[in-house]
Amino acid sequence: MPAGWTAPAGLFLLAFFLAPLARNAGVSIWPNGVAGGIDVQPYQRLFADPFYLGVLGQTLGLSFVAAAISALIGYPVAFFMVRKAGRFQALLTFLLIAPLLTSIIMRTYGWRVLMSRLGLVNALLRNLGIIDRPIDFLGGPWVAVAALVHVLVPFMVLSIAASLQGVDRRLEEASRLLGAGRVATFLRVTLPLTLDGVGTGFILVFMLANGSFVTLLLLGGGLQTLPLLIFQQFNTTRDFAFAGAMSNVLLVAAVLCLALQARLIRRRGVRA
Amino acid sequence: MDLTLDGICKSFGAVQALQPLHLSVPSGSLVGLLGPSGCGKTTTLRIIAGFEQADAGRVLVGGTDMSNLAPNRRRLGMVFQNYSLFPHMNVFDNVAFGLRRAGCNRAEVASRVAQALEMVRLSGFAERWPSQMSGGQQQRVALARSIVTRPAVLLLDEPLGALDKNLRESMQFELRQLQRLLVITTVLVTHDQEEALTMADQVAVMHDGRLLQLGAPDAVYNRPCSRFVAEFLGTSNIFRGAAVSASGGRVAVRLQGMDAVVHVAGDTAAQSAVEIAVRPERMVMRHPGTISGAPGENALSGEVTGLVFRGSYRAFQIRIESTGQIVFAYLAPQAREGFEPEMGQKVSLSFTPQDAVILGA
Numbered sequence: 001m002p003a004g005w006t007a008p009a010g011l012f013l014l015a016f017f018l019a020p021l022a023r024n025a026g027v028s029i030w031p032n033g034v035a036g037g038i039d040v041q042p043y044q045r046l047f048a049d050p051f052y053l054g055v056l057g058q059t060l061g062l063s064f065v066a067a068a069i070s071a072l073i074g075y076p077v078a079f080f081m082v083r084k085a086g087r088f089q090a091l092l093t094f095l096l097i098a099p100l101l102t103s104i105i106m107r108t109y110g111w112r113v114l115m116s117r118l119g120l121v122n123a124l125l126r127n128l129g130i131i132d133r134p135i136d137f138l139g140g141p142w143v144a145v146a147a148l149v150h151v152l153v154p155f156m157v158l159s160i161a162a163s164l165q166g167v168d169r170r171l172e173e174a175s176r177l178l179g180a181g182r183v184a185t186f187l188r189v190t191l192p193l194t195l196d197g198v199g200t201g202f203i204l205v206f207m208l209a210n211g212s213f214v215t216l217l218l219l220g221g222g223l224q225t226l227p228l229l230i231f232q233q234f235n236t237t238r239d240f241a242f243a244g245a246m247s248n249v250l251l252v253a254a255v256l257c258l259a260l261q262a263r264l265i266r267r268r269g270v271r272a
Numbered sequence: 273m274d275l276t277l278d279g280i281c282k283s284f285g286a287v288q289a290l291q292p293l294h295l296s297v298p299s300g301s302l303v304g305l306l307g308p309s310g311c312g313k314t315t316t317l318r319i320i321a322g323f324e325q326a327d328a329g330r331v332l333v334g335g336t337d338m339s340n341l342a343p344n345r346r347r348l349g350m351v352f353q354n355y356s357l358f359p360h361m362n363v364f365d366n367v368a369f370g371l372r373r374a375g376c377n378r379a380e381v382a383s384r385v386a387q388a389l390e391m392v393r394l395s396g397f398a399e400r401w402p403s404q405m406s407g408g409q410q411q412r413v414a415l416a417r418s419i420v421t422r423p424a425v426l427l428l429d430e431p432l433g434a435l436d437k438n439l440r441e442s443m444q445f446e447l448r449q450l451q452r453l454l455v456i457t458t459v460l461v462t463h464d465q466e467e468a469l470t471m472a473d474q475v476a477v478m479h480d481g482r483l484l485q486l487g488a489p490d491a492v493y494n495r496p497c498s499r500f501v502a503e504f505l506g507t508s509n510i511f512r513g514a515a516v517s518a519s520g521g522r523v524a525v526r527l528q529g530m531d532a533v534v535h536v537a538g539d540t541a542a543q544s545a546v547e548i549a550v551r552p553e554r555m556v557m558r559h560p561g562t563i564s565g566a567p568g569e570n571a572l573s574g575e576v577t578g579l580v581f582r583g584s585y586r587a588f589q590i591r592i593e594s595t596g597q598i599v600f601a602y603l604a605p606q607a608r609e610g611f612e613p614e615m616g617q618k619v620s621l622s623f624t625p626q627d628a629v630i631l632g633a
Contacts, residue, residue, distance in 0.1 A: 178370035
């Protein structure tokens, strides 16, 4: 393909992706304009202040938990899809992706409606006599985690399914004949051979959860994460330099994840 | 330990993949299941391994019924066509896999893996990864992995199918030697007739889920019981005719275009329709003038319509004058006795009564 064909896409990315990123990076290191000289104070504040460090930790921790739960839920689903679903596999894939097709606002409000003080879950628990006063689900981060897993688990399932599809069943048969039962065969053959899929899915979910904003804003129960903080810096504090610094940190985290993912995929290519 | 298949059969939906099959493999011997794809040989192997459940019948190893045991409890070894080495383990861990599952301690694992690798001449390869090895080496690792646990029965599923021809030939000998050395009861599944004939003590020819013939390689090759066996194992010239009389092991057969005499081992009644088979390398070719017409000479005259040089012999294609049938004759230099017919030349073909076989219906 002639190099010229990539020009439209290249120009588009330059104008709407690279230029804003460059400006953002510029704002964060020249807080007082280029004439004011380089100042890394925004970054210093982010990494030195225990509050901001805590927010960074919470952001990464929340994403980690969401990714881990997605892996635990996603693996059995992927296994069922690849090994047992047969001709229903396409239908299952569609059902899995369906949540992604609804608007994020709708989905998030849906969770609020379900989990609020006067919501469906509380009403149900009360009518069943399990509780006598409503539980404040939305006061903590767990509804946000549930909502993140809800929307991100398809990425996990699809990436595990792809790697599970590539596992030669005869390897499992060989393992069985060598004296390994079903569980040992899964733990020593199937799971290790699909760890790259789990890793890819994990990184994907982790990355997407890191950047999620609306879910945390509406369901976070007061949990502070970087995207929320960036929003505040822009809208309330109007400290563009600090907001820029935080978004750059988030960006670097995402790039690191992508690099890790690329490594995982390359390794699979060598081994297979 | 001996292996017995007691009437196992299997259907997949409406397809009868395996008719009730009875087969016993004496302890320490190697049986080759031979047949085209879809003949049921792989299904048989998978039933022995426990990957498929037979609809009826039993699998006995050393007299014990294994039919309801999980594959991991059957004490079997298996070599797969594509080797099926664990790609995430090095050679040592691959071979050690079965020993570790059996709970052997570290020292025993190490010494037995070393011993198995030495047997397949791969000492010093323990730290390699399967992806760094050639097909032949991977095949030997797979073999080491399957024998290191001292299985009761070894299953070989097209074990040499993925290797090139020269390597395949030397591996045939190597595998056979090892199998004899370890005195291990073995079932070999293959569609390669040469492989089965070379390696097996007994060849079982299968077709359409049925066992057609079981016997020593030379017996099956020389005395095929049916047209399918005669044609699947090498090439055969098939002549149709009627058995007109039989006495004392000699059957007079009236073929289209000639009267022939054929030797049989037992008694055969006169039949209206029979087929006889003669191997191309058993054909004798002479100058057309040398036919005497004596009974038992079994001579036909024809014309050379094709000839090919095949290294150790020359393959002739001859059209029989009276019937137009195409017949093959493979003649080694010494068998041609200086007679080198060319394309279009008239020749006479004959075969002895001992070299022809009457095929069952």
